[in-house]
Amino acid sequence: MSEFNYRNGTLWAEEVSLEKIAEQFGTPTYVYSRAHFEKQYQIYADALGDHPGLICYAVKANSNLGVLSLLAQLGAGFDIVSGGELERVLLAGGDPSRIVFSGVGKTAEEMRRALEVGVHCFNVESEAELGRLEAVAAECGAKAPVSLRVNPDVDAGTHPYISTGLKENKFGIDIEIAPEVYRRAAASPHIKVIGVDCHIGSQLTEIAPFLDALDRLLILADKLADQGIQLEHLDLGGGLGVRYRGEEPPQAGDYLAAVMERLGERQLGLILEPGRSIAANGGLLLTRVEFLKRTEEHNFAIVDAAMNDNLRPALYQAWQDIVPVTPADGEAELWDIVGPVCETGDFLGKHRTLALQPGQLLAMLSAGAYGFTMSSNYNTRPRAAEVLVDGDKTYLVRARETLADLVRGESLVPARLTTREED
Ligand SMILES: Cc1ncc(COP(=O)(O)O)c(C=O)c1O
Numbered sequence: 001m002s003e004f005n006y007r008n009g010t011l012w013a014e015e016v017s018l019e020k021i022a023e024q025f026g027t028p029t030y031v032y033s034r035a036h037f038e039k040q041y042q043i044y045a046d047a048l049g050d051h052p053g054l055i056c057y058a059v060k061a062n063s064n065l066g067v068l069s070l071l072a073q074l075g076a077g078f079d080i081v082s083g084g085e086l087e088r089v090l091l092a093g094g095d096p097s098r099i100v101f102s103g104v105g106k107t108a109e110e111m112r113r114a115l116e117v118g119v120h121c122f123n124v125e126s127e128a129e130l131g132r133l134e135a136v137a138a139e140c141g142a143k144a145p146v147s148l149r150v151n152p153d154v155d156a157g158t159h160p161y162i163s164t165g166l167k168e169n170k171f172g173i174d175i176e177i178a179p180e181v182y183r184r185a186a187a188s189p190h191i192k193v194i195g196v197d198c199h200i201g202s203q204l205t206e207i208a209p210f211l212d213a214l215d216r217l218l219i220l221a222d223k224l225a226d227q228g229i230q231l232e233h234l235d236l237g238g239g240l241g242v243r244y245r246g247e248e249p250p251q252a253g254d255y256l257a258a259v260m261e262r263l264g265e266r267q268l269g270l271i272l273e274p275g276r277s278i279a280a281n282g283g284l285l286l287t288r289v290e291f292l293k294r295t296e297e298h299n300f301a302i303v304d305a306a307m308n309d310n311l312r313p314a315l316y317q318a319w320q321d322i323v324p325v326t327p328a329d330g331e332a333e334l335w336d337i338v339g340p341v342c343e344t345g346d347f348l349g350k351h352r353t354l355a356l357q358p359g360q361l362l363a364m365l366s367a368g369a370y371g372f373t374m375s376s377n378y379n380t381r382p383r384a385a386e387v388l389v390d391g392d393k394t395y396l397v398r399a400r401e402t403l404a405d406l407v408r409g410e411s412l413v414p415a416r417l418t419t420r421e422e423d
Pocket residue numbers: 058061079102103199201202203237238239240273274275276277
């Protein structure tokens with residue numbers, strides 16, 4: 001059951017009405033449910049059970065410190081892709097020994113810091129990156145724990161922009177040449193080979209591509225074992241989808257059960273990096289209708305949230321449900337819900353059947369993942385506030401940006417000493 005529900009015709013987040021949240025914190029505001037994040041994380045943790053391994057929440061999905069701290073309190077691990085995400089996890093009280101460091105372009109500085117705090121594993125995505133890590137580890141007098149992220153060439157059956165496990169994608173090392181790279185890594189005094197990793201894409205709605213990739217990884221792990229390279233864990237990445245619009249993605253518990261069965265008797269730990277399946281349906285974007293504008297072609301509802309607040313519709317033509325916080329009187333009509341940004345691609349939803357009136361509050365659902373984290377200041381718009389609801393309590397986990405925040409670090413250029421005519 002969702003943590004966002006109607007009570008007497010008004011939408012609530014857990015025990016707090018969204019009308020009250022809008023009144024207290026203004027709009028646009030991201031609203032998160034603590035119960036949802038905890039429940040979704042716990043499904044993964046319970047399914048892993050006593051099997052050695054880690055559930056490493058993918059920080060990029062929602063990196064708010066409030067969210068990270070509640071997951072850290074539950075004992076979660078974290079999947080990070082930058083030095084910035086590493087510092088966020090540390091600030092939130094996350095355990096560095098439960099961090100896996102993914103990403104195709106790690107800098108030497110990021111590697112140094114990750115070695116210093118003692119991350120669990122570097123997911124290395126290329127031979128060049130392995131070379132850099134080896135050099136940095138040597139300089140620090142350390143031995144870097146490594147998985148190679150292999151590209152298993154599996155079609156994840158998802159949007160092409162978020163498919164990552166095909167040969168044509170930039171991610172990972174071709175599985176065919178991986179044994180050679182493993183031999184090089186295993187021979188290095190500054191690298192400790194501990195695992196193998198893949199991540200084939202995001203918003204997958206079938207288990208089959210995951211199992212396909214897993215089978216290929218297991219063949220590789222067995223081949224490496226024959227050559228004396230014994231892996232400790234297998235990291236299957238994230239990618240499990242959620243329901244945005246009628247999809248029926250597998251439940252995390254069923255997915256993990258299928259994976260565990262495939263692992264069989266092998267002494268291999270398991271790491272997963274779920275992002276969306278923990279966060280997406282734990283959040284919504286609260287926005288208010290500014291104007292209604294009818295043209296010959298379309299009805300536009302201009303709201304105070306825009307593509308800078310949630311880029312997913314503009315970037316992937318993604319659908320997220322948009323519902324009234326309190327239904328308005330009158331006939332439902334067809335509306336395009338658009339923001340104030342100067343782009344035709346600035347929309348939150350098209351062709352929505354709603355009864356609307358100016359001033360009305362709307363909620364864009366399934367916005368807990370890749371919502372705020374992909375937001376920007378385009379059109380010099382302050383980024384939204386973020387509020388975490390826990391039962392009947394609300395926590396402002398990120399204050400709305402101010403105009404002063406937006407110009408911080410910028411400067412004016414001095415006036416020219418000479419005028420044009422004198423030049
Ligand atoms: C390496 C890696 N791990 C984990 C994730 C999280 O994926 P998702 O949010 O689909 O679970 C991503 C993003 O797709 C990723 O690139």
